[in-house]
Amino acid sequence: MRLSNETLATILDKPAATVTAAELRDKDISHIDDISKYAQLRKLDLSSNNISSSEGLDGLRQLKSLAHVNLSSNALEDMDFVEEMHSVGVLNISNNKIKRISKHVSKCKELKAIIIGHNEVKAIEHIDGLDKLNTLVVSHNQIDAIPSMPKLRELTKISAAHNKIKAVPDLTLYPVLKEVRLNDNKITSIPENIRSCTSLRVVDLGNNQMEDWTSIAPLESLSDLDNLNLKGNPICAEKGYRDRVIKMIPSLRVLDGERFDQRFLKRKEKRKLKESGALETTSGDKSESVAETQPPARPRNKQQEAGSMERQPNVKRQRTSRPGTQRELK
Secondary structure (H helix, E strand, O other), rough: OOOOOOHHHHHHHHOHOOEEEOOOOOOOOOOOOHHHHOOOOOEEOOOOOOOOOOOHHHHHOOOOOOOEOOOOOOOOOHHHHHHHOOOEEEEEEEOOOOOOOOHHHHHOOOOOOOEEOOOOOOOOOOOOOOOOOOOEEEOOOOOOOOOOOOOOOOOOOEEEEOOOOOOOOHHHHHOOEEEEOOOOOOOOEEEEEEHHHOOEEEEOOOOOOOHHHOOOOOHHHHOOOEEEOOOOOHHHHHHHHHHHHHHHHHOOOOOOOOOOOHHHHHHHHHHHHHHHHHHHHHHOOOOOOHHHHOOOOOOEEEEEEEEHHHHOOOOOHHHOOOOOOHHHHH
């Protein structure tokens, strides 16, 4: 389908001037033609369609207010379409067939998050001047190194898992970096300079090639690290591995995907006890309910007993007034 002002009007059924967001996922769209009537669009989801080239996205050039664009799960082979998208803050082009990061991305000065996972990218390029970028996701590509990008001072997250990276990059360049995911690469050790990356909270280095304690020793200086994954590295087979890592990094709450801090464990145990108590209460309620349905065998209180006697007021008088009663008592 070719998306135009007319087709978009049919899909959205709203006045064009009032539309700021459009959900167009899985609509079999192959081309974006003129949709200039929707100039107020800020968020556009075109994921899971059949767009294969930048030419198929020509209509986006006229949308100067676009801030969030999702083009994941299409068949894009390039990303030159970003040339005129100067206002975009979030760009998701994961799950496509992109081989290179376009030079035009350097013009997207408002970009805060770029997601290029699950493509065929071999190098990280043309983004080192995006000084507002806080999230970089390039996982599941063919990247063998992460370059130095000293201008990215706002970067808080780097995800470059499932690539061919052999060394942890210089993370000291990113003073507010909180999360690094480099799992499923070919990393053999952690560099000493990571000791000064005290803002790090999450580090995922699972399924790499770290074999001994010296290869992970610099992690001991990360005083605020609370989530660490080393699962799948040879060092995990070392005797006493888990206890030693927990002792080495006292701030940890999650190791290899398992949370273990005492506060969490206490809440978990309390929740179990509460659920168990609820089950017992439910069972008891059922028993009481069954008991209440049984008819009483006799009056249950004095009032009922009194009422029973009142219904037979002459019984005793009849018995004591029978002839011969007095003689028998004597």
